[in-house]
Amino acid sequence: MTTERKKYFWDNWSFKDSLYYATVLICGIxxxxxxxxxxxxNKIxxxxxxxxxxxxxxxxxxxxxxxxNEIKTEIKELRNIFINESINK
Structure with missing residues (x-):
């Protein structure tokens, strides 16, 4: 009675397969x-x-x-001029 050994994926493994998976792994990394x-x-x-x-x-x-501030000073100046002119009249 002989029992057959279970087949694993590395039984038919070749250098080409190793090279392919190494390339895929390196490209992924x-x-x-x-x-x-x-x-x-992008964050920076x-x-x-x-x-x-x-x-x-x-x-x-x-x-x-x-x-x-410039506009405020101009308004103050114009207000003072207006007040002075109205007082002088």
């Missing part, structure tokens, strides 16, 4: 690394873009504040 680095790059660029936008908003806020 490289692809994953590239994907992760791209995600990190997004943070930089947001930081630049915040700086721009701060600059706009400062310039608008300066313009508002």
């Amino acid at each position: 490289v692809g994953y690394i590239r994907l992760e680095s791209r995600v990190e790059y 660029m997004s943070d930089q873009k947001q930081e630049m936008m915040m700086k721009q908003l701060d600059e706009d806020k400062v310039s608008m504040s300066a313009k508002l």
Whole structure:
């Protein structure tokens, strides 16, 4: 009575198969690394873009504040001129 041995996938394994699966594994690892680095790059660029936008908003806020102060002083000057002219009449 002879028993047949169970067949495993490595029984018919060849160097070509090893090369193929090694290539697939390496390509998968490289692809994953590239994907992760791209995600990190996008995150950094997004943070930089947001930081630049915040700086721009701060600059706009400062310039608008300066313009508002100029307008306030002009209004005060015009009000004083108007009051002085109405008193002189």
